[in-house]
Amino acid sequence: MKVVTGQVMQSMDKRAIGEFGVPGVALMERAGCACADAISQRFGDGAGRKAVIVAGKGNNGGDGFVISRILSQRGWEALVLLLAAPQAVTGDAAVNLERLDSGVVTSLPQGLAGQEELIKSATVVVDALLGTGINSEVGGIYGEAIDVVNACGVPVVAVDIPSGIDAGSGRVLGRAVRADLTVSFALAKLGNVLYPGAELGGRLVVADIGMPQAVVDEAPGCEFMDRESARAIIRPRSVIAHKGSNGHCLVIAGSVGKTGAAAMAAQSALRAGAGLVSLAVPAALNPVLESKTTEAMTIPIGPEDKWHFLAGALGELLSVAKGKDAVALGPGLGTAPSTVYLVHSLLTALDAPLVIDADGLNAVAVAPELLLRRRGRVTLLTPHPGEMARLMGVSVPEVEADRIGCARDFATRFQVYLVLKGARSIVAGPDGTIAINGSGNPGMATGGMGDVLTGVIAALLGQGYHPFAAARLGVFLHGYAADLMAEETGTRGMVATDVQEALPRALQRLTVAEGGAAGTSIN
Numbered sequence: 001m002k003v004v005t006g007q008v009m010q011s012m013d014k015r016a017i018g019e020f021g022v023p024g025v026a027l028m029e030r031a032g033c034a035c036a037d038a039i040s041q042r043f044g045d046g047a048g049r050k051a052v053i054v055a056g057k058g059n060n061g062g063d064g065f066v067i068s069r070i071l072s073q074r075g076w077e078a079l080v081l082l083l084a085a086p087q088a089v090t091g092d093a094a095v096n097l098e099r100l101d102s103g104v105v106t107s108l109p110q111g112l113a114g115q116e117e118l119i120k121s122a123t124v125v126v127d128a129l130l131g132t133g134i135n136s137e138v139g140g141i142y143g144e145a146i147d148v149v150n151a152c153g154v155p156v157v158a159v160d161i162p163s164g165i166d167a168g169s170g171r172v173l174g175r176a177v178r179a180d181l182t183v184s185f186a187l188a189k190l191g192n193v194l195y196p197g198a199e200l201g202g203r204l205v206v207a208d209i210g211m212p213q214a215v216v217d218e219a220p221g222c223e224f225m226d227r228e229s230a231r232a233i234i235r236p237r238s239v240i241a242h243k244g245s246n247g248h249c250l251v252i253a254g255s256v257g258k259t260g261a262a263a264m265a266a267q268s269a270l271r272a273g274a275g276l277v278s279l280a281v282p283a284a285l286n287p288v289l290e291s292k293t294t295e296a297m298t299i300p301i302g303p304e305d306k307w308h309f310l311a312g313a314l315g316e317l318l319s320v321a322k323g324k325d326a327v328a329l330g331p332g333l334g335t336a337p338s339t340v341y342l343v344h345s346l347l348t349a350l351d352a353p354l355v356i357d358a359d360g361l362n363a364v365a366v367a368p369e370l371l372l373r374r375r376g377r378v379t380l381l382t383p384h385p386g387e388m389a390r391l392m393g394v395s396v397p398e399v400e401a402d403r404i405g406c407a408r409d410f411a412t413r414f415q416v417y418l419v420l421k422g423a424r425s426i427v428a429g430p431d432g433t434i435a436i437n438g439s440g441n442p443g444m445a446t447g448g449m450g451d452v453l454t455g456v457i458a459a460l461l462g463q464g465y466h467p468f469a470a471a472r473l474g475v476f477l478h479g480y481a482a483d484l485m486a487e488e489t490g491t492r493g494m495v496a497t498d499v500q501e502a503l504p505r506a507l508q509r510l511t512v513a514e515g516g517a518a519g520t521s522i523n
């Protein structure tokens with residue numbers, strides 16, 4: 001699903017009207033109608049139902065006027081509380097205001113004070129205060145109105161986006177409405193899918209309002225990864241596939257106390273469909289990983305009494321990396337200085353597509369400019385906000401304040417693919433293309449989840465997926481496996497190996513015609 005900023009949506013509206021001759025009132029009519037339909041579907045129609053539509057003076061309010069008219073036709077009492085003088089309403093919104101019976105509209109330029117009881121008596125409150133036109137922090141009568149709506153205890157339906165949410169980022173601009181349902185128009189806005197806006201919007205419906213297809217297709221936006229987008233990326237496997245055709249991944253991982261990270265990355269690569277996985281570990285840890293893993297082949301590296309990688313392991317690792325289809329570097333490596341040095345050497349020397357996570361990223365953060373020495377070879381980083389902050393030399397709140405900006409900035413500057421983890425993981429490509437992941441749940445906020453993701457992405461790279469596809473499909477699959485687990489067991493107590501073991505089921509649910517007819521292409 002494509003998502004756009006509020007500004008892009010406003011220019012789409014202009015294009016539809018100016019270039020394609022679609023009247024603005026027609027768009028507004030369909031927008032209001034889509035909201036009314038969603039309300040009717042949820043609450044039914046007919047006498048005894050009351051909608052209170054809290055409207056601003058812009059076009060978001062205009063949609064609210066249409067909703068009032070349509071619900072009235074369906075037997076509702078549909079009252080409009082307009083936070084402005086009627087003469088302040090202009091354009092398409094004014095056209096629709098004039099079409100309402102005067103008894104339906106109460107003009108309240110001083111605010112909603114005194115209307116609380118009326119609002120509490122409603123079946124549904126419609127939030128038509130502010131949409132994509134918001135241009136500053138919300139205060140004054142709009143801020144107070146938002147507080148009244150949030151305190152009313154009645155189901156709230158937001159028109160386009162909850163009032164107070166920045167459509168470009170999902171940020172709360174001072175105060176924002178908390179809705180049960182949001183009906184967004186033509187395309188979802190970033191603010192509908194990014195937190196906290198996504199949570200405040202409740203369930204999201206994206207309604208077709210007759211925007212010309214060319215305007216939709218040509219609008220600059222980014223991909224929101226949902227099941228459909230994942231299915232579009234995933235490729236069928238040939239019935240004559242063999243382990244050699246499904247990619248051989250090398251996982252370089254582990255130090256004392258962190259054998260689990262190594263095991264999970266390796267096992268998750270297998271669960272995500274890698275044909276073969278070799279797991280290179282410090283030699284002293286080999287007996288542990290020999291018994292911890294079954295299908296992965298372990299390779300002891302360095303002196304037998306060493307529990308972490310030393311800088312001198314470079315030659316051995318380069319020789320085991322030869323011919324591998326993807327390398328995952330980082331899970332549980334530790335931060336010993338000689339290991340950090342080794343990571344730096346590997347960065348410049350490894351040819352295979354490389355996924356770097358965890359302590360691998362901490363080593364990169366010491367000298368990120370080394371990434372530029374990979375010159376055209378594929379590099380994919382999977383930082384969480386703390387690691388992203390270290391990579392960029394900024395604070396975690398700075399990363400959280402602009403997740404898309406940070407991911408895009410680093411990916412373009414260092415010519416890497418990057419997954420910035422966290423609720424709604426951001427995927428950025430070296431050309432600045434962005435995707436937002438839609439799967440996952442709070443059960444994933446537990447140790448080891450990153451190791452699983454690293455294995456999944458390495459497996460996909462190893463199977464020959466384009467790095468941007470591997471990153472997008474990888475984050476979606478990882479979160480979707482966790483969602484399937486959550487359906488069964490809830491989110492509390494979920495652990496990373498649960499997600500690892502749910503990966504085949506997630507893949508199976510996303511795969512159409514897996515094992516299709518003979519002759520389908522080998523991955």
Ligand SMILES: NC(=O)C1=CN([C@@H]2O[C@H](COP(=O)(O)OP(=O)(O)OC[C@H]3O[C@@H](n4cnc5c(N)ncnc54)[C@H](O)[C@@H]3O)[C@@H](O)[C@H]2O)[C@@H](O)CC1
Binds near residue numbers: 025057130161
């Ligand atoms: N033809 C169109 O442009 C269409 C627009 N649509 C609706 O129109 C909305 C956008 O309409 P507008 O561009 O008129 O903008 P809005 O209706 O979102 O709000 C703009 C008005 O609010 C004021 N405002 C901005 N920030 C404020 C703040 N922090 N506190 C108080 N007032 C503030 C502005 O001065 C302006 O008067 C969309 O979200 C959607 O609901 C739909 O009807 C579809 C068609």
Ligand SMILES: [K+]
Binds near residue numbers: 127159
């Ligand atoms: K709104």
